Amino acid sequence: MNSTVAANEPRLAQAFVTLLRRDLLLAFRRPAEIANPLLFFVIVVTLFPLGIGPEPNTLQTIAPGVIWVAALLASMLSLDGMFRTDFDDGALEQILLSPHPLSVLVLAKVIAHWMISGLPLILLSPLLGLFMNLPAESIVALVLTLLLGTPVLSLIGSIGTALTVGLRKGGVLLSLLVLPLYIPVLIFAASAVEVAGVGFSIAAQLSFLGALLALALTLAPVATAASLRISVS
Amino acid sequence: MNRFVAWFHRWGSPKHFYDMSGRWAPWMAGLFFLTFIPGLYYSLIGSPPDYQQGESARIMYIHVPAAWMSMFIYAVMAIAGAVTLIWKMKLADIVAQVSAPIGASFTLLALVTGSLWGKPMWGTYWVWDARLTSELILLFLFLGYIALTTSIDDKRQAARAGAVLALVGVVNLPIIHYSVEWWSTLHQPSTVKVMGKSAIHMSMLIPLLLMSFAFKFYYAWVVLISARAEVLDRDKGTRWAEEAAGEKGR
Amino acid sequence: MRLEVRDLAVERGDRLLFSGLDFALDDGEVLQIEGHNGSGKTTLLRVLCGLGVPSEGEVLWNGRPINRVRGDYFVDLNYVGHAHGVKGELTALENLGVDRALGRAHPNMDGETALDELAMGNYEDAFGRTLSAGQRRRVALARLFAKQARLWVLDEPFTALDRKTRADLEALIHRHVSGGGMVIVTTHHEMALHECVVKNLTLGL
Numbered sequence: 001m002n003s004t005v006a007a008n009e010p011r012l013a014q015a016f017v018t019l020l021r022r023d024l025l026l027a028f029r030r031p032a033e034i035a036n037p038l039l040f041f042v043i044v045v046t047l048f049p050l051g052i053g054p055e056p057n058t059l060q061t062i063a064p065g066v067i068w069v070a071a072l073l074a075s076m077l078s079l080d081g082m083f084r085t086d087f088d089d090g091a092l093e094q095i096l097l098s099p100h101p102l103s104v105l106v107l108a109k110v111i112a113h114w115m116i117s118g119l120p121l122i123l124l125s126p127l128l129g130l131f132m133n134l135p136a137e138s139i140v141a142l143v144l145t146l147l148l149g150t151p152v153l154s155l156i157g158s159i160g161t162a163l164t165v166g167l168r169k170g171g172v173l174l175s176l177l178v179l180p181l182y183i184p185v186l187i188f189a190a191s192a193v194e195v196a197g198v199g200f201s202i203a204a205q206l207s208f209l210g211a212l213l214a215l216a217l218t219l220a221p222v223a224t225a226a227s228l229r230i231s232v233s
Numbered sequence: 234m235n236r237f238v239a240w241f242h243r244w245g246s247p248k249h250f251y252d253m254s255g256r257w258a259p260w261m262a263g264l265f266f267l268t269f270i271p272g273l274y275y276s277l278i279g280s281p282p283d284y285q286q287g288e289s290a291r292i293m294y295i296h297v298p299a300a301w302m303s304m305f306i307y308a309v310m311a312i313a314g315a316v317t318l319i320w321k322m323k324l325a326d327i328v329a330q331v332s333a334p335i336g337a338s339f340t341l342l343a344l345v346t347g348s349l350w351g352k353p354m355w356g357t358y359w360v361w362d363a364r365l366t367s368e369l370i371l372l373f374l375f376l377g378y379i380a381l382t383t384s385i386d387d388k389r390q391a392a393r394a395g396a397v398l399a400l401v402g403v404v405n406l407p408i409i410h411y412s413v414e415w416w417s418t419l420h421q422p423s424t425v426k427v428m429g430k431s432a433i434h435m436s437m438l439i440p441l442l443l444m445s446f447a448f449k450f451y452y453a454w455v456v457l458i459s460a461r462a463e464v465l466d467r468d469k470g471t472r473w474a475e476e477a478a479g480e481k482g483r
Numbered sequence: 484m485r486l487e488v489r490d491l492a493v494e495r496g497d498r499l500l501f502s503g504l505d506f507a508l509d510d511g512e513v514l515q516i517e518g519h520n521g522s523g524k525t526t527l528l529r530v531l532c533g534l535g536v537p538s539e540g541e542v543l544w545n546g547r548p549i550n551r552v553r554g555d556y557f558v559d560l561n562y563v564g565h566a567h568g569v570k571g572e573l574t575a576l577e578n579l580g581v582d583r584a585l586g587r588a589h590p591n592m593d594g595e596t597a598l599d600e601l602a603m604g605n606y607e608d609a610f611g612r613t614l615s616a617g618q619r620r621r622v623a624l625a626r627l628f629a630k631q632a633r634l635w636v637l638d639e640p641f642t643a644l645d646r647k648t649r650a651d652l653e654a655l656i657h658r659h660v661s662g663g664g665m666v667i668v669t670t671h672h673e674m675a676l677h678e679c680v681v682k683n684l685t686l687g688l
Contacts, residue, residue, distance in 0.1 A: 159397070176380050184409055187415070208412070226318070
C-alpha cells in the first residue's frame with residue numbers, strides 16, 4: 001500500500017527533467033527560433049567592419065565591446081520566446097498549478113533557454129573573434145566570458161520576460177527593463193577579452209562574472225516565479 | 234509592538250491617509266521653504282568660492298543633494314515594493330508609483346547639473362565619469378519602472394510588477410555602481426572627481442546640508458499631495474471619497 | 484477535502500464583478516456556475532485556482548488559505564481552462580506526459596488509457612497543431628485522468644465538443660463525483676447528474 005502511494009507522489013526531479021526536455025523538444029521542432037537570434041548576432045558583428053573600415057587594429061580595439069553588445073542584443077531577441085507561447089496557449093497556467101516549487105520549474109525553463117540561445121552563441125563566437133582580428137588569447141577569454149556571462153543574461157532576462165509576458169507590446173519594454181541590468185556583465189566580460197589580448201591575467205574579471213552567476217542563480221528564479229504569478233493574475 | 238501594528242494599519246486606510254496627508258502637507262511645504270531659502274542664500278552668496286574650482290563649485294550644492302535624493306527615492310520605492318508584496322498595503326504601492334517620476338526628475342537634475350559642472354572642469358559637457366554614468370543608469374531604471382507600471386492596465390497588477398522590478402533594481406544597484414566604478418578607474422585613472430574625498434569645510438557643509446534637507450522636505454511634500462490625489466482617484470465611487478471630493482468642490 | 488470561499492470580492496480592471504460570495508464544496512459534490520457573459524465566471528475559476536487574486540476575502544483548502552498550502556492544494560487540483568495548454572509542437576501523448584510529470588500521475592492510468600477515456604486513443608502520436616479544436620480540448624480533458632486530483636475545475640468544458648463526447652464527459656464527471664471527487668464547472672449545459680449533490684451558483688444577478 002505504502003509503496004504504491006509513494007510511486008505516484010509527484011517528484012520534483014522528474015518534473016524538472018521533463019520540463020527541460022519539453023522546452024528543448026519544442027525548440028528543436030521550431031528551429032527558426034534558435035537560428036534567427038544567432039543569425040542576428042553574426043550579422044550585427046559583421047556590420048561593424050563595414051561601417052568602420054577593415055583596419056585590423058581598430059577592429060581589434062572595438063571587438064570585445066562589439067561582440068559582447070551583439071551577444072546582449074541577440075539574447076534579448078530570444079528572451080521573448082521563453083514564456084510567451086506558454087502564456088498564450090495556457091500551458092504556463094498548468095506550470096503555475098504544479099505542486100512543485102515554481103522557482104525550480106522556472107530554473108528548468110531558463111536552463112533550456114540558455115542551451116538553446118546561449119550555447120550556440122558560444123560555439124559561434126571564435127569565428128566572430130577571427131572576423132574582428134582578435135588574438136588567440138582574447139578568443140579564449142571571449143569563450144570563457146560567454147560561458148560565465150550568457151547564463152546570467154538568461155537568468156536576469158527571465159525576470160524581465162516574466163514581468164512583460166502579459167503585455168501585448170512587451171518586446172521594447174523588455175529591453176528597457178533588462179538592458180541596464182546587463183551592464184555589469186558587459187563591463188567585466190568586455191574588459192576580460194580586451195585585457196587578455198595584451199597578456200594580462202583575467203582571473204579578477206572571471207571571478208566577478210562567477211560571482212554574478214552565483215547571485216543570479218540564487219535570486220533570479222525566485223523573482224521570476226513571483227513575476228509570473230503576477231503576470232497571469 | 235501592538236501599537237505599531239495599529240499605527241501601521243491606520244496609515245493603510247485610505248480615508249485616514251487622506252485626512253492625515255492633508256494636515257501634514259502644509260507643514261512639509263513650510264519646512265521646505267524654511268530650509269530652501271537659507272540654503273540658496275548660503276549656496277550662492279554666503280559661502281566662499283572653492284579655491285580650485287572657483288564659483289562653478291556652487292553647482293555642487295544642487296548636484297550632490299539631487300544625486301542623494303535619486304538614490305534615496307529608489308530605496309523608498311524598493312521598501313514600498315516590499316511592503317506591497319508582503320502586506321498588500323495599497324498605500325505603499327501608491328507611494329512607490331508617485332515617487333517614480335519625482336525620482337526620475339531628481340536623477341535628471343543631477344545629470345544636468347553634473348554636466349553643466351563638467352563644462353568648465355573638463356572642457357566638455359559629458360565625460361564618462363563613474364558617478365555620472367551610474368546616475369545615467371539609475372535614470373534608465375527609473376524610466377523602466379515608469380514604463381512598466383504605466384503599460385499594465387490593472388492597477389494592482391501594475392503595483393505588484395513594479396514592486397518586483399524595484400526590488401530587483403535595488404539588488405542590482407550596488408553591483409552596477411561598483412562595476413561602473415571599477416570600469417572607470419580602468420579606463421581613465423586620473424580625472425577630477427565630482428566630489429573629492431577631501432574633508433569639506435564647514436562653510437560648504439552648511440549649504441550642502443540645508444539643501445539636502447530642503448530636497449527631502451520637498452519630496453515629502455510632493456509625495457503627500459500626489460499620493461493624496463491618487464488615493465482619492467482609486468477610491469472614487471466610495472462614500473468617503475465622494476464626500477471628500479464634494480468638500481473641495483463646494 | 485473541503486474547498487471553502489469566504490466573503491470573496493473580485494474586481495476586473497476597476498469594475499467590481501461580485502462581492503460577499505460564500506460557499507463550500509465537499510467530497511462528492513458538484514458546483515455549477517452560471518451567469519451571463521462578462522459576469523466573471525472565468526475570473527472566479529482563476530481565483531479559485533489561485534491564479535487570480537481576490538480584492539477581498541479568501542479561498543480555503545481544508546481550512547487553510549490556498550496561497551499558504553499551494554503544494555497540498557495544487558496536487559489535488561486539475562484545471563482545464565479556456566486556453567487549455569495543449570502544445571501544437573507536441574504529440575497528444577507527449578502533452579499528457581508533461582502534465583503527468585508536473586503533477587501527481589494517476590497510478591492506474593497512463594497517457595494512453597487517459598486518451599482512450601476521451602476516445603482519442605487513435606491520435607496518440609498526432610501533433611497538437613494537426614488536431615481540430617474539439618480534439619485538442621479532448622486531449623486537454625484527458626489530463627483529468629492522466630493526473631490524479633480530487634478537485635476538477637472546468638471552464639466551459641462542453642464547448643467545441645460533439646454530442647457524443649458531451650455525453651461521455653458528463654458520464655466521466657458523474658463517475659468522478661460518485662467516487663468522492665469534487666467538480667467545479669461553468670456551463671449553461673444541463674448536465675444529467677443523478678444522485679449527485681449539485682450546487683448552483685449564478686453570478687451577476
